[in-house]
Amino acid sequence: MIFILLINLKSIKGVFLILLTILLSLASMLGFMGWVYHFTLSEAFFFTLNNTSMPIVLLTIANSDGVHVISRFFRELRITKNSQDAIKSTINHLFNPITLTSITTASAFLCLWFSPIKGMNGYGATIAFGIMWAWLLSLTLLPALISLFTWDPKSKSISKPGRLEKVILVFGSIVKKSPKKILSLGLSVIFISIIGLFFIKVEVNYVEMFKKGNILRDSAIFLDEHMTGNLNLLVQVTSNDGEGSLKNPKNLEDMLKLQNFLNEMDIVTSTISIVDIVKQLHKTIMDDDPQFETIPESREKVNNLFWLYNMNDEADVSSLINDDNDVAIITALMKTFSTSQMNEYKVTIENFIKDEIHNKNIKFELSGVMAFLSDFIFLVIKSSIISIIASVLLIALISTYFFKSWKFGLLAIIPLSAAVIVDFGLMGLFGIDLTHMTAILSSIIIGVGVDFSIHYCSEYKNLIENNKRDKTKTAIDNVGHPILLDALSNMSFASLMLSTIIPMVQIGGLMVFAMLACSFGTLTLLASAIEIGKNKLT
Template sequence: AEVKEIKQYLNNNPALKKRMISQNEDYLVMMVQPYDNIGADKFRNTVVEITDPILEEYEVHYGGQAYVTGTVPELIRVDVQSLMKFGIIIMIAVLLLNLRSISGVAMVFMVIGMSLVGMMGFMGWVYKITGSDRFLFTMVQTSMPIILLTIANSDGVHVVSKYFKELRLKQDHRVALISTMDSLLIPIFLTSVTTVAAFMTMVASPLEPLIGYGFTIAAGIIWAWFLSSLMLPAVMSLKKWDMTSNAISNPSIFERSINKLGKVVLTHPKYVFSSGAIFVIFGIFGLFKITVDANIANFFKPGTEIRDSMDFMDEHLTGTMDLRIRMEGDMKDPEVLSDMAHLQKFAEDNEKVKTSFSIADIVKQMHKTVMDDDPSFETVPDSRDKINNLFTMYSMSGDPEDFSSLVDYDYEVGLITALSTNMLTEEVFAYTQELNQFSKENIRSNVKMNITGMIVVIRDLIIMIVNSTIFSITFSLIIIGIISSIFFKRILWGVLAVIPLTSAVIINFGFMGYFGIELSHITAILSSIIIGVGVDFAIHYVAQFRRLSRTVSPEDLSQEVVDDVGYAIILDAGSNMGFGALLFSAFLPVKYIGGLMVFAMVSTSLGTLTVLAALTELLKKRLIEKGK
């Protein structure tokens, strides 16, 4: 009998039924909202722990931004960890194939491992000391170990590969080590300084997690520089290397192929540079095709548990996105409540918005109830006294706290909540703009109004991502150019150092536009990967060009430089290709990062060995004359 009464009550109140019952009447909607400002992960875990045992015999679908935000970081962590294992196996295989020395590969991974431990330890200690949420390991930080791994790998590969080459030429351990570090200490230091400076631009980001990101990865890079410049040479000096071993006595596959690449590039520098310029121009047009998306729901491929659950809620229930409109005014004034009701109606005119509710709905419902459930009285009463009487009558049988999620204690601030299905980026911008325009034209001037909720958060996050990415890339390139110009004592060298970087950034983001890969707060980190690795390649090339120009004839200079640094650059890029394993991730942004990272390695390494090599060959006379 009670169930029939409830069913009859809901049938008589379709707006309420729409919020609570699915379209086919086979699912019940429960909305849970915390009173305290707790983390999404804690809130999600608490709700699931309570509901799972109670509802174990029912089909349950979880949804909402709090659930997704609280669930995703752990899922991504597990996903990335498993894929990283495959990536590291590929990295080891590439290094072993070329270095052909287990000891050499182990030393490279010693630098990588200690760098990662040092960085994560730094992050943990800073969080423990400061308690700042900036140093929590969130979804954004999942790319941090990958970036540091590529940078630490680069440092280690340069030192070990150069040492093996010097051993082959010098046939003396001590002389080879001195020659190696004499050649690499300055470029490794300079690449570390410029990369740290580039990542520290994140401190100016409006996104709080990126501030901690910048500080943490900067600490990891400094530690990697210390390990590769001091500890790695010390460990190498302790090892008794076999001069007759294949690793030392014979050049590797990459080493032999780089010589051929150098000859092709330096024989036709104008054609090579022109080809590179065409790619860059092609990339520039692709930049205008980039779309931005910050909605976490779109991070999952169809078929994954969370995506299917959210699609189900969008199709059968009230959706997974919310809009909150905060209105300040007299919540017992019929004109204010009428404005609130009109705004709700306008909000619901959007086909994606399933329903909305506010204190105005409660007032209309109470008015109808006291008038013998006459539907014609489901309206806002025409006087403040009548509205006040409705609340007084309710307080006699109910608890006024029932309205705490809709209105404050003094009835001076009210909240409209609208629920919608997933919106595309352009739909979010258009919808919020329409709401703002409607409120300006139709809401009384004495009523203050603020629009918030996940829809607005996504809109603001998109704006922040675009602005932050543009600022970070631009400022990083300027800083790298200035530091390189000061260190190499010439502006032209600074310009040359950033040309491969700028080209790689344009080409990578351009191809994102062509292939429809959205720019999100996850894929935006791609620029950091390009800059972190690309600056290493460019500065090593420039540093060796300047150093060898003092001892090598102009005719042989460019070929000597390519032979000297090209092998390490290609080996570094080739070993980092292991992160292509991320292409198999269940999370679309991580999947994209895997593919783009492979592309970034190709574009930065080949950009250095083709565009930069061709450009320095064309400007060789000016560079040598000024450099001596």
């Protein structure tokens, strides 16, 4: 990121100020999280594995604010030749768009408060605070620090447009001349990406999150290949027939029926329950006759077996049945398999209980790692859909209010909607799994996408109000450079591909496409759509 910023801005001071804004925002965000937890002790503000992505998300957004301010300052200084006038002009141009992007993005993250995944509540609130703090620093501290430095309008970094600015000048002319072709090309990419959405696979298998050679993955593979596996299914059996009701042979027989069904499943390596203890005890007192490895036919005999077993000081069945003998656990051990299949197995087990066990005195409830992961898959999907839809709608409403135009409100969500479709479509086409970690891409895309689109819409609306000509070309010339520079600098997250955690590797690669989708979505789809319908906006 620093390297890309230095090449394009050609100013160590400018890059330093951007990085200072980012670091102060990150420190404040983490400090906020710590203080909230200190005062509330809420589990929503635990720093978990998923929260490791928070610095990445805030860094992209804080970087956007800083890049826009510094780039605009250099552009204004090139014109005015006076740093104080350039600062005033920069703030006058950027106060509204930076404020609007910060409010919309923070509001979008606050939508995570309604996520069914508890940890995402604190995640969204913490990042929302970080975004608003970055906004405050960008419009107060950053201009103040700029005014403290001496800037030479004749220096190369200010007096001459950089290579990226020259590219933008050409790009603006192309969009101006051929808006329909540009729009058609962008829509073609979106159409292909929509096809990829149907191939997205949800996977939250933690073993697959680590590269080969990682101790966690190797340990899990060892358990699968040489032992009983590292997954389990726990079936809680509860009787409503009073204390000691699970000593009833009928209840034990139904437990055995389910246990035998589990043993027949190809994913199960072994099972254990209180039924195994009862059968083994029965066989033992009958001179180890294999024919008596069964459940006794009367409750009295079962009681006797429990009494004999409890005479042993080392006897302990607390992990299998409670002291009142009305709640028991059936444990099924399993080898690792795809979490996309877990719901199928869970439904199969639930259907067996419903269709084959007709006993109103006992109730079966599934839990354990397998049941958790099965439910977690749907929480990941549900959380992603809720956050994306709520964020897009909220951004459209807030943009409509600020721009005082529903047309600009709808235009503001075009780039981020397109970017979400493109990135998730690519995940489907390239076989990249959707996990609770890669799902944060939607948050990054929305945060960056709304920044780009609002800056463009704000610039275009100002040009309309000032009756300027060649609005599309001028708007692209003015905001295209910071948009592309922001996107390129955020592409440095491709370094995450060196991580040992596979989802982080995937995020690193997808970040490149996300930045391209957000920036080109703004400068192609949005710009060409506005150019085509410009007569209806004035």
